[in-house]
Amino acid sequence: MSELLLEAKNLRKYFPIKKGFFGRSSSYVKAVDDISLEVKKGETLGLVGESGCGKSTTGRLLIRLLDATDGEIYYKGDNILDYRPKELRKVRQRFQMIFQDPYSSMNPRMTVGDIIEEPLINFKINEKVERKKRVTELLDVVGLGNHAINRFPHEFSGGQRQRIGIARALALNPELIIADEPVSALDVSIQSQVLNLLKDIQKEFDLTYVFISHDLSVVDHLCDRIAVMYLGKIVEVSDKKKLFNDSLHPYSKALLSAVPNADPKVKKERIILSGDVPSPSNPPKGCAFHPRCPDAMDICKVSVPEQIERDDGRLVACHLYN
Template sequence: MTEVLLKVDNLKKYFPITGGLFGKTVGHVKAVDDVSFYVRKGETLGLVGESGCGKSTTGRVLMRLLEATEGKVVFEDQELTSLNSNAMRKMRKEIQMVFQDPFASLNPRHTVEKILEEPLIVHGIGDKEERKRRVREMLEVVGLSSYHAKRYPHQFSGGQRQRIGIARALMTKPKLIIADEPVSALDVSIQSQVLNLLEDLQKEFGLTYIFIAHDLGVVKHISDRVGVMYLGRLVEITESEKLYENPLHPYTKALLDSIPIPDPDVKKDRELLSGDLPSPSNPPLGCAFHTRCRDCMDICKTTRPEMKEIEPGHFAACHLY
């Protein structure tokens, strides 16, 4: 078995809800609620789920852009949640992030050269000439030209801007990249180019990815293993092929049934979800999915299911098993 690069144990992120005259905390939004998983060196772990399930918050907590409420994040035997800001800044050389909106994450007042050079300056890598050479090299690596370095972000298309975001993440030669919906804002034709680029870069630099998305087709294409999230909780995790061929959790089945088939003659029995997504500030007792589940039993309403290994390497949190 390949070495584990990142291990997450019982991760929680609660946002306080304030109210009343003195702004007292009257409740919490449970954005990430007791999530545990690991990522092996060189693999791609996909995190999927509908909007508001906590997948992007999980990525930001791993990067310490948001502080965890509880839990442990261990990267190469180093516990990240307890590091001070200075030590964490040094650690970000090894863990980088590609954001969903490339335009919002690139400084519009800086040239591409300055944007790409900044991580090298922050981490004290190379002299001025070496940094400029690395910027030119990295632009070529992500499919842009070295003369693009003098341009500003607004002079590029969405796909090109996302390539700049990927180049910036690669500047410090990280081991882990957290990609937060990196293709959801792009046209379908550009999506495939960026996904192929990410796969090529993974082979070339031996990268490890956590790939966050809500498009199940994209996740199937790029991921080795997939974790499914619902209302801040991980409900199923296994190898990509197993998940798509034999989903165990009723929520995963409903998600896969929601994928449209581009053939009007194919009729398929679909397990459509009923009801609305419950509020993360007041999640249901027991299994969070029981309010929308066709297979709901009495135990589901009172007892939270534990994540269990149902088949070899296939884990699910469901009372059906």
Template sequence: MNEVLLEAKGIRKYFPIKKGLFQLAPSYVKAVDDISFQVFKGEALGIVGESGCGKSTTGRLLIRLIEATAGEVLYKGNNLLNFPNEKMRVIRKDLQMIFQDPYSSLNPRMTIGETLEEPLQNFQFVNKRERKEKIEELLKVVGLGQQAAFRYPHEFSGGQRQRIGIARALSLDPELIIADEPVSALDVSIQSQILNLLQDLKEKFSLTYIFISHDLSVVNHFCDRIIVMYLGRVVEISTKENLFRDPLHPYTQALLSAVPIPNPLAKKERIILSGDVPSPSSPPNGCAFHPRCKACIPRCKTERPSLKQMPNGGYVACHLYD
């Protein structure tokens, strides 16, 4: 049986909306609205969905870069949301993040060596010689030379900066890395290099990944299981094989129908969704997807579906499978 490394239980994040001095009833943007899932040790778990569905917010909630409104985040059975700041600071070295933008995630006033040395100095490597050796090792692991330590971020390309971001995430020997769209800002040719690097590091250091992306082809290449989110809610969880072969939720089916096929002679039926994505500040009653769903039944408009386990081992939140 797979060991559960991290588990989210009913986590929510509501951002208050300020509309003036005399507003009586506060309103909220429900960025993440009661989601639960497990992350198994050694796997790469993908989170996909449209822009604004809460993917990145979920990643930040898991390691408390932002604080949750409600719920639990269990890491090895301990609820991280109850930890005081000092204890959370110690735990955070095991839970690292690779950010989406390799340009803004590095301090332009620090050399690469200083950027990599800072976490080492704060957490474990007191000896300067040990820190230097560790920095050289990190740069080698991500495919950069030792001279990179003396240069500044503006002297590197986007792909090289992302390698530096990966080296920084690896510096404290974490167990779990949350990669927030790590290749979306890169050229296609560079994307494959970074994905291959992440895959090699996963095997070399026995890492666990949460891989956030809007690109289903990238997730299919990299991940073992996939979570599909819509408007702050989880609508489907499945292995990548089952998801791409037999998607269950109507929203997942629409997403997959938009993935291009690398064969100009192949014909594929595209599912076109009608209407716009509802506002997370006033989500629809019942199933959040029902205003755009062609398979909508009356129950979908009034009752929110819960995640149900299916015979294939996956989970889906849809009344069609009750």
């Protein structure tokens, strides 16, 4: 059984909506609403769902780029939400993030070498000569080479910039990397190259990934387990094969029905969900998915389903299985 690296319990993140002259909070956007999640060492956990469901916020909460409204986050058994700034700084080297838009996450006035070296300087790791050597090694690892070291981000393509972002994330030898839709802005041919690079460096550096995406075909290629999110809640957690072959939650089934099949002879029945995604500032009572669910029952309108673990190890939050 794999070692548990990171665990979130009853995690919440509410953003206040302020109105009036004094900026008083009249309501809240419930971006992440009472989720529990486990990340095992060495695995790739996929986090999927529609845009606006809280995936990116969850990723930022897990490594404390955002402070949680409530809940607990355990890293190797310690609740990092209790850490003071000095304690958090020490453990922060173990977490890194790869952003969706690499260009906006880089200083356009810094060279590639300076961008990758910056984390090493920030944490006072090694002398200047050793740091430069480390930068060169990382550029080789991501397939760019030493010639890129004195160039600026605008001189590179989108795929090359993402490689620079990956090199920067590797600089401090992290254990966990949050990859926030790292290939969604890239051409399909470049996506496969970056995904293969991520798989290669995971083996080489013994990394653990939380891979955030709305593209289930990409998740199928990279991930071991998948957590499905809807409106700030996790509705299903499953092994990849079980999710794709026999998903449990009606929302998971609808997502998977939209994945195109490369074989034109295979016919798939598309599940069309009615209505729009509700606002996270005013979510429906009961199950958040019930206004769009084809299998909704009366209890779904009044009671929030609890997440239950089935005999096969899958987790699902749906009244159909309670």
